Every structure is written in structure tokens, then in C-alpha cells.
Amino acid sequence: MNTLLINGHERFGPAEGKLNRTFIKTAKKTLGEMGHEVNTVPVDSEYDPEEVVQQIFWADTVIYQTPVYWFNVPDKFKKFIDTVFNTGLMRFLSSEGRNNGEEYGATGALTNKKYMLSTTWNAPDYIFNNDSAFLMEDKSVDDVFLSFHLSNRYIGIQQLPSFGTFDIYRHPTIEEDLEKFKDHSQKYLG
Numbered sequence: 330m331n332t333l334l335i336n337g338h339e340r341f342g343p344a345e346g347k348l349n350r351t352f353i354k355t356a357k358k359t360l361g362e363m364g365h366e367v368n369t370v371p372v373d374s375e376y377d378p379e380e381v382v383q384q385i386f387w388a389d390t391v392i393y394q395t396p397v398y399w400f401n402v403p404d405k406f407k408k409f410i411d412t413v414f415n416t417g418l419m420r421f422l423s424s425e426g427r428n429n430g431e432e433y434g435a436t437g438a439l440t441n442k443k444y445m446l447s448t449t450w451n452a453p454d455y456i457f458n459n460d461s462a463f464l465m466e467d468k469s470v471d472d473v474f475l476s477f478h479l480s481n482r483y484i485g486i487q488q489l490p491s492f493g494t495f496d497i498y499r500h501p502t503i504e505e506d507l508e509k510f511k512d513h514s515q516k517y518l519g
Contacts, residue, residue: 337395337406437485
């Protein structure tokens with residue numbers, strides 16, 4: 330198995346990226362022990378979009394590791410996705426396309442690939458999937474990231490269950506979360 334780890338962290342205020350780097354390091358070690366060949370791309374440094382496109386073609390699985398800034402991915406991560414997906418667009422889509430009667434959005438060519446979204450939140454986990462939570466109103470983490478998931482689905486990559494780490498500033502449980510992340514990775518990428 331070939332796995333591409335994309336670190337979506339962007340330095341923002343006090344957020345230095347240590348936690349997301351720790352998750353990337355843990356994923357690299359865990360997957361390496363499982364026999365995966367692993368490459369990493371940090372979006373907060375220089376990257377060649379064409380090289381990243383080639384790495385996506387190389388990968389069987391892509392893990393997107395990102396902090397959540399204002400209920401979204403960081404600015405540089407969004408720009409990374411726009412740049413890389415546009416660079417590979419015509420190769421990421423079926424050459425037949427809608428001209429052959431396919432439904433819009435069903436022409437992604439990367440159907441043999443999977444991805445997992447792993448997020449770090451200041452928000453506590455109990456506000457998700459909770460119809461009495463004021464802010465989220467019974468929405469899940471995946472509901473918050475609908476546009477992200479649709480972008481990946483559009484190019485054909487199949488979604489694996491997402492992973493989240495919550496309440497990282499007020500009530501962190503980092504060691505426990507790293508163990509859960511290892512278990513999650515082994516379960517879905519093993």
C-alpha cells in the first residue's frame with residue numbers, strides 16, 4: 330500500500346502545528362509498521378503541484394490531517410487543494426465524461442483510491458451529532474466538511490470514516506486520541 334499524508338496545518342496565531350505534526354508522525358510510523366510506503370506533503374511550505382498530482386496517482390490512500398479554523402480548513406490548505414486539483418483536473422476525471430451520458434459529478438477517474446480526513450478541533454465532541462447542541466444542530470464533523478468531501482468525491486476518491494480530536498485546548502486527551510488514531514488507521518487502512 331502507498332499512502333500520501335497531507336499536513337494541512339498553517340501557522341495561525343498561537344497554533345504552531347505541533348499537534349498535527351504529531352498526528353502525521355504517528356500515521357507515518359503506524360502505517361510503516363503495517364507495511365505501507367508513506368510520503369508526506371506539508372501545505373505550509375513549498376510544494377510542486379504537479380509533483381503532488383503524481384503522488385496522488387501513486388497513492389492508494391490519501392490521509393488529510395488538518396486543524397479546523399473557523400469550521401473549515403486553513404487558508405493555505407484550501408489553496409493547496411484548489412491548486413493541486415486544478416493542476417490534475419483533466420487527469421482526475423474520466424475522459425468520457427458527461428458526453429457519454431454520465432451524471433454530473435460521476436466522472437472521477439480515481440475510483441481505485443481512498444482518503445481519510447483527520448481533524449483537530451477546539452470544539453468539544455459532544456456538540457456533534459447532538460440535536461440539542463445550539464451551534465451544530467445535530468450536524469456531524471462530515472457535515473461541516475461537506476464541500477471538502479464533495480471535492481474528493483468529484484475526482485472519484487472514496488471516503489473512509491473520518492477521525493477527529495476534540496477540545497484540544499481546554500480538555501486535551503492527546504495521548505488517548507493518538508491511540509484511538511492508531512486503532513482507526515489500522516482498522517481502515519490495514
